[in-house]
Amino acid sequence: MPEPTPVDLLDVIAFVRVVETGSIANAATRLGIAKSIVSRRVSRLEGVLGAQLLTRTPRGTTLTDIGREYYERAAAGLFELESAREVVTKSTSEVFGQLRIQVPAAFGEFLLAPILAEFAARYPRIEFDVRFTDRQVDMIAEAYDLAIWPGAVPDSILITRKLAKVRWAMVASPAYLNARGRPARPGDLADHDTILYALDSGRWRLRGPTGWEQVRINSRFCTDNGQMLLAAARASLGIVLVPMFMVEEPLARGEFHAVLPDFPHEGGDLQIFMPPARAGIARVRALVDFLYEKFDREV
Numbered sequence: 001m002p003e004p005t006p007v008d009l010l011d012v013i014a015f016v017r018v019v020e021t022g023s024i025a026n027a028a029t030r031l032g033i034a035k036s037i038v039s040r041r042v043s044r045l046e047g048v049l050g051a052q053l054l055t056r057t058p059r060g061t062t063l064t065d066i067g068r069e070y071y072e073r074a075a076a077g078l079f080e081l082e083s084a085r086e087v088v089t090k091s092t093s094e095v096f097g098q099l100r101i102q103v104p105a106a107f108g109e110f111l112l113a114p115i116l117a118e119f120a121a122r123y124p125r126i127e128f129d130v131r132f133t134d135r136q137v138d139m140i141a142e143a144y145d146l147a148i149w150p151g152a153v154p155d156s157i158l159i160t161r162k163l164a165k166v167r168w169a170m171v172a173s174p175a176y177l178n179a180r181g182r183p184a185r186p187g188d189l190a191d192h193d194t195i196l197y198a199l200d201s202g203r204w205r206l207r208g209p210t211g212w213e214q215v216r217i218n219s220r221f222c223t224d225n226g227q228m229l230l231a232a233a234r235a236s237l238g239i240v241l242v243p244m245f246m247v248e249e250p251l252a253r254g255e256f257h258a259v260l261p262d263f264p265h266e267g268g269d270l271q272i273f274m275p276p277a278r279a280g281i282a283r284v285r286a287l288v289d290f291l292y293e294k295f296d297r298e299v
Helices: 011-020 026-031 037-047 065-089 104-120 172-180 186-191 225-234 244-253 282-294
Strands: 054-057 060-063 097-103 126-132 146-150 159-164 169-174 196-198 202-207 211-216 219-223 239-243 270-274
Touching: 011 026, 011 054, 011 060, 026 037, 054 196, 060 065, 097 104, 097 282, 104 126, 104 146, 104 239, 104 244, 104 282, 126 244, 146 282, 159 282, 169 172, 169 244, 172 196, 186 202, 186 211, 219 225, 219 282, 225 239, 225 244, 239 244, 270 282
Parallel strands: 097 126, 097 146, 196 219, 196 239
Antiparallel strands: 054 060, 146 270, 159 270, 169 239, 202 211
16 A cells, blocks of 8 residues: 655645634735745645645635644644744743733733733743734734633634632612612613613523523613623613623722622633644643733633
8 A cells, every 4th residue: 555645834834824813914924925825735645635624715725624633633733833842942941932912801801911911021032923802803814822811712713711709799879770760670671771782692691590591681771892881780771781890999989889789790810812823832821821820710
């Protein structure tokens, strides 16, 4: 039986970079070679494997099902090679390079800004590109190393690590509650205006004495920004559901009042997300370890 044609490592690298950057053109820029060379290398890899890995369109590329499986293994293999090089160059003890990080704006402003600044001071050879955005980014296509996000992200490729449990609070301004009354049970929310985070499903799961109850809420105001959620609540536009750390001080000052405090929200854990090819790189590992060092089990 003849030996199978060996796979060229450079072809595999070209394919992985196309997936990570979202297009052949972006991969060519990352690799510093012509688009035609990247395209040729990916086509040659598909020919050797006897399978189509990518679907090419004028807007970019998408993975086929078999391409996704091959990418997960190929990216992990390239990571192992990079880790081996780090061992040789002793870069595991000398952390350097660029970190591209994404966090939701409110979590970044309230929790992560001082922690990331302290980490940057500890590791002077790391360069940082930190984006505070409430848009769920495509981590692979946009070349992010790490994201910190509450709840799940619908991408099976990403490695997920729980960082902390998030406490949630339902609050409203005193003026709103005086005008509209205070809900006594979850079902009462149907008669109230609510302020909705744009990525929320529009259904809140609240736990009461008899178990979980799912409530469909009426949103008068929707936004993807944490500060805008609070501004709308201060303007008495409705009831808002936010992480507790955003409203602890306003609650203490009487600026907001708690709504249905005996019916806690299901919420979602604060989690770390990483592409497989990034998870074991020394600078990423250092940041993950630092985050676990700084965060309590609950925020």
